[in-house]
């Protein structure tokens with residue numbers, strides 16, 4: 001498995017299709033393990049990470065029925081400090097904007113308060129650290145919060161990273177580790193003797209590889225040539241995100257991530273050390289549409305304003321929409337498919353930035369040893385092919 005069967009200059013041990021943060025971390029880790037690695041993407045370092053806020057919210061984004069995913073999320077969050085330090089070094093000194101600032105999830109009315117109380121109880125049952133605060137205690141921590149805040153959960157372990165810097169550093173680390181980057185779109189998977197054997201790119205290049213990793217985010221289900229039973233069931237889930245700027249005179253505007261559920265929608269404000277304040281995000285099932293809409297911007301500003309009225313004073317510097325790779329159970333697809341030689345690293349949905357360190361480690365182990373680490377086994381892509389077969393039986 002460690003050497004290419006192909007011999008030619010266009011052959012490698014591993015071909016990664018997709019150069020978002022998940023494809024890049026997979027390629028970087030594979031190359032660090034000594035595998036000859038190529039990656040194909042027309043815009044490496046692009047994708048959903050250019051839009052994402054970068055919350056590492058394993059505890060505050062816990063949902064009922066997702067306790068297995070929680071284990072994966074918590075494990076990846078724990079790897080972040082060492083991962084960030086290693087990537088900074090491997091990229092030649094790039095700062096990822098990793099900030100151990102914690103998160104405050106607040107309630108604006110009695111319904112929100114009940115919801116947060118239930119989340120707190122679930123967090124405690126799962127052995128997670130979070131502390132209930134009164135509205136006054138919340139405002140003492142974050143004086144810009146609205147006077148009407150009714151209470152909140154302080155989660156000191158949910159941090160943040162800047163996803164754009166993360167993507168840029170991963171691309172640099174890949175290049176420094178010898179990953180061959182092809183700036184073209186993979187059009188078709190090559191299958192030879194019932195095995196994935198490479199891909200044809202839209203510039204006519206044919207790449208051959210012993211193992212192929214499909215890590216194309218929300219586009220992962222659209223690669224031609226993948227047999228039906230191996231096509232990942234991912235779909236795009238649109239998120240609109242705003243970026244405001246906090247002038248130095250207003251700093252520190254917020255000292256940690258502040259979030260709430262307002263009228264059933266999540267809104268969060270993520271303050272960066274460089275003065276950027278990210279406000280996200282809508283969640284819309286609209287196919288491939290990435291239009292920034294007046295309605296989306298209005299709802300985000302309205303909800304963020306209820307939480308932190310002073311945001312209306314800040315310059316609005318960017319509005320953008322991206323596509324999360326949603327999966328049927330909100331959890332990623334990590335591991336081999338039913339087609340030998342084809343692996344998936346996709347479907348990370350709301351947790352792509354958080355799961356980047358762990359995904360890199362899991363995929364590198366799979367690519368070098370042929371074995372998926374224990375922690376990632378519940379996230380086998382085959383969980384969907386099995387249930388599909390059963391439901392059709």
Ligand code: GLY
Nearest residue numbers: 239280281350351
């Ligand atoms: N994890 C935040 C989001 O997907 O909006």
